[in-house]
Amino acid sequence: MSWWPFRRRRRPGSSTEKAGAAGTRMVQGRRFAAGVPYVLPKDMQEVNRLDFQHFMLRQVRRGNFEAPVREPHDVLDLGTGTGRWAIEQALIWPNSNVIGLDVVPPPIDAGADQQNIRPPNYVFVPGNILEGLPFNDASFDYVHQRMLVGALPRDRWPGVIQELLRVTRPGGWIELVEAGSAYGGGPALATLNEWGISAAASRGIDIAMGAQIGSMLQSGGAANVAAHEVFMPLGKRGGRVGLMMEANYFSALENIRPLILKMGLTDEATHTATLAQARREVAQQRSGVTYYVAIGQRPSA
Numbered sequence: 001m002s003w004w005p006f007r008r009r010r011r012p013g014s015s016t017e018k019a020g021a022a023g024t025r026m027v028q029g030r031r032f033a034a035g036v037p038y039v040l041p042k043d044m045q046e047v048n049r050l051d052f053q054h055f056m057l058r059q060v061r062r063g064n065f066e067a068p069v070r071e072p073h074d075v076l077d078l079g080t081g082t083g084r085w086a087i088e089q090a091l092i093w094p095n096s097n098v099i100g101l102d103v104v105p106p107p108i109d110a111g112a113d114q115q116n117i118r119p120p121n122y123v124f125v126p127g128n129i130l131e132g133l134p135f136n137d138a139s140f141d142y143v144h145q146r147m148l149v150g151a152l153p154r155d156r157w158p159g160v161i162q163e164l165l166r167v168t169r170p171g172g173w174i175e176l177v178e179a180g181s182a183y184g185g186g187p188a189l190a191t192l193n194e195w196g197i198s199a200a201a202s203r204g205i206d207i208a209m210g211a212q213i214g215s216m217l218q219s220g221g222a223a224n225v226a227a228h229e230v231f232m233p234l235g236k237r238g239g240r241v242g243l244m245m246e247a248n249y250f251s252a253l254e255n256i257r258p259l260i261l262k263m264g265l266t267d268e269a270t271h272t273a274t275l276a277q278a279r280r281e282v283a284q285q286r287s288g289v290t291y292y293v294a295i296g297q298r299p300s301a
């Protein structure tokens with residue numbers, strides 16, 4: 001492609017094609033990315049949840065981003081998932097070059113989605129953020145990373161922030177968006193959260209790191225850091241948004257179940273009953289999920 005502005009970095013012993021790309025493996029009948037600690041599946045059920053969450057967040061946040069950027073020239077979306085965010089930004093910013101990076105290609109790049117338009121200024125690049133990004137220093141004006149808390153071991157966060165800063169141009173912006181575990185509800189919701197936290201912890205992942213994205217950007221050396229929280233109600237007490245959030249959160253709880261069962265933390269029948277009880281709890285008692293948003297700038301040279 002003629003606009004491609006970067007040189008891919010070759011890693012010793014791996015071809016450019018294979019660098020960073022992961023295969024998949026089955027766990028309890030669901031397909032997961034292989035070779036990375038990521039805790040959620042990579043199948044159409046999870047693709048649908050991620051798309052649903054994308055549309056919900058776009059509506060609640062009144063847009064896809066908060067950094068003060070205007071049609072940035074080169075844009076990177078890390079852990080692009082379904083590619084929905086990257087593709088929308090490529091359509092909204094026709095003069096931008098938008099790259100989505102992930103260990104597994106989005107359906108539109110894997111030939112599994114004939115419905116959606118693939119804009120010419122969007123490109124997918126396979127890569128594993130835990131192996132370093134295949135881009136030169138200062139390649140992007142805007143780097144976006146959303147919902148990677150279930151993918152990044154606690155002790156890898158500082159290195160990942162440095163990698164984001166490295167590929168961002170001086171004066172360019174980084175935007176991070178994460179979520180925490182649900183609060184409120186009752187004992188069944190608390191049990192589901194504990195199982196999820198244990199499954200993640202077995203891979204070195206700390207779900208609570210999402211709350212620290214602002215402070216991590218700050219301590220990593222970003223300038224003009226601003227962070228805020230978005231409170232999302234859970235359950236019908238929270239109206240339309242509460243019902244959307246319930247659909248999203250309980251789908252995520254179902255999707256992490258294969259790892260919980262594989263670890264022997266509970267059995268399928270108990271998990272199913274606990275999910276049903278937690279749904280009753282959020283219908284009756286106050287509960288919610290906090291999303292965290294942080295932006296920061298690579299200091300000008």
Ligand SMILES: C[S@@+](CC[C@H](N)C(=O)[O-])C[C@H]1O[C@@H](n2cnc3c(N)ncnc32)[C@H](O)[C@@H]1O
Binds near residue numbers: 130
């Ligand atoms: C929860 S999804 C979020 C997707 C998208 N950012 C969104 O907000 O809809 C996390 C994504 O990170 C990807 N991922 C997990 N580990 C990764 C890694 N080490 N390097 C790059 N991407 C990774 C997964 O394949 C998945 O698509």
